[in-house]
Structures are given as C-alpha cells and as structure tokens.
Amino acid sequence: MTENGPDNPLETAERDVIALGIAVAAIILLVATGGSVLPKALSALFGNGATPDVLLVNALLLNI
DSSP: TTTTTTOOOHHHHHHHHHHHHHHHHHHHHHHHHHHHHHHHHHHHHHSSOOOOOOOHHHHHHHHH
C-alpha cells in the first residue's frame, strides 16, 4: 500500500482491541466503585449510617 493509503487492517484491529479492553476496564471500575460508594452515600443522606470513604467518592466522581 502507499504511504498515504489506509493503515493495515490488522494493525487497526489490534488498536481497536486495546481500546475495547481499556473501555471495559473503565466500566468495571465505575460499577465496582459505584456499588461500594452509592449505598453508603444514600444511607448517610437519609441519616442511617456513616459517610462513605472520601477517597472512594473522589474516585467515583472522577470516573464519571
């Protein structure tokens, strides 16, 4: 192929697989952090429990 032509399809597919892995890892991290923080935050909001860990809340907010 020429220099200005499209990339090799196998190289493009490899980049897509890496991007998919990163996206899946981010979704898993968001679900895990949200599952840990949100129940504690809701119970603290209604006055039934202690506040969630500030570090986990920050991680959740930065991940959204």
